Amino acid sequence: MTTPNLAIPLIVASQSQKEVTANAAFTALDRAITATFVADVAAGNVTLTAAQYREALGVRVINATVPGRAVTLPPVERYALISVDGATSTEDVTVQRGTATVVVPAGGAALVRTDGTADGLAAILQGADGAAGAENFLTLTDTPDTFAGQALRLLRVNGDEDGLEFFEFAGGGAETFLDLTDTPGTYAGQAGRAVVVNAGATGLGFGIPATPIVTHTDSTLAPVLAQAGHWFRCTNACTITLPSDATAAFPLGTSLTFSQASTGALIFAAGSGATVNVAPTHLASTAVQHAVVQATKLTANTWVLFGNLELA
Known part of the structure; x- marks a missing residue:
């Protein structure tokens, strides 16, 4: 009988000269581990x-x-x-x-x-051989052998594609806003102006931001998120539905402006889940042709109306 893996003979009960088998086992174990x-x-x-x-x-x-x-x-x-x-x-x-x-x-x-x-x-x-592996980056076989003189340099694969090397990155990008290819070339004469997309939509320029104006002819209007800050010039009587966050999550502080360009009044309604607040002395509708009303979102799902509103 032997052990299952190293096949070392086992001592049996009736065996004579057990020390011979034991010594052979000790020797086999000694070899197996050394x-x-x-x-x-x-x-x-x-x-x-x-x-x-x-x-x-x-x-x-x-x-x-x-x-x-x-x-x-x-x-x-x-x-x-x-x-x-x-x-x-x-x-x-x-x-x-x-x-x-x-x-x-x-x-x-x-x-x-x-x-x-x-x-x-x-x-x-x-x-x-005889070790558990490299102890640091420099002792790897495919890396540089010193950090000396390489301060602030980067690593890349070398030209022979068989290891890494240090190299100095030569930045070719712009250092200032004016150095970019799609921005103005000077700040002169632009004090107080904002950075805006130019008229050709090909780059940035300096200017005074203008309020986008939308001429609306339908009898209903439901502003969408992309129209935040717009002025709606309504040329017919119109019911305007101000949305909840679930419908259109306008940021808090967003203002929408509506002007009555015809004799037809503008009526403001709250969309599902939304609330439209107005002073108790007034109604949620415009008072007269050319009236202007602004709706501002002050809290979640809540709009406040002010302007030339119809008296209650």
């Missing part, structure tokens, strides 16, 4: 036997100077440290178990686990 098997791939690929794999924690690959060399591990459940000797090797080595593979570079190492199945191989850790 010994190194040397796999020389100079002449070709190497396949470890189950006994070789069980008797060594480490597998050290040497003389990997030909591309494509491989070391095959047997279907035994255990952990192993695979290293490729950097002094004698220049090429990567593929460690394989069935179709599963782990590539270890020259001078590198990998802690792997085989689970005893046909394709049971996985890398647990990988790094430099």
Whole structure:
């Protein structure tokens, strides 16, 4: 009888000279956790036997100077440290178990686990030979080796596309508003003016913002969010519905202006979920032709009317 993974003989009850079996077991355990098997791939690929794999924690690959060399591990459940000797090797080595593979570079190492199945191989850790990996950015193999003289520089992939390098970014953008290609060239004579989109809608300019005027001819009107701040010149009698936030979420403080351009009065109504407030001395309608009324949203869903309103 033996142990399931390392196949170490077990002592049986009726056995004589039990110390022989015990000492052999101790020796096997000592090798299994400290010994190194040397796999020389100079002449070709190497396949470890189950006994070789069980008797060594480490597998050290040497003389990997030909591309494509491989070391095959047997279907035994255990952990192993695979290293490729950097002094004698220049090429990567593929460690394989069935179709599963782990590539270890020259001078590198990998802690792997085989689970005893046909394709049971996985890398647990990988790094430099005898180490757990780079400790900082500069010790990586594809990065610069010093920060000296590189203050405030950026990183990019180098011209050979095989690593990173520092470079100095030469900013080509504008430094001021006037340097942009779609803005005015001077501030002279523009004191107090606002920045607005120019008449051709091709850039920015300085100017005095104008209130957009909409001529409305229909008998109903429901302002939409894009019309915030507009002046509505109504040329016919019209019922104007002021919306709730659910219908059109105008920002608080938004004002809409309405003028009665004909003899037909403008009547203001609250949309679903909205409230229209007006002084108790007046009605929510215009008083006369050319009357102007402003509706301002003061709180959520609530509009206040003021202007030339019909008396109650």
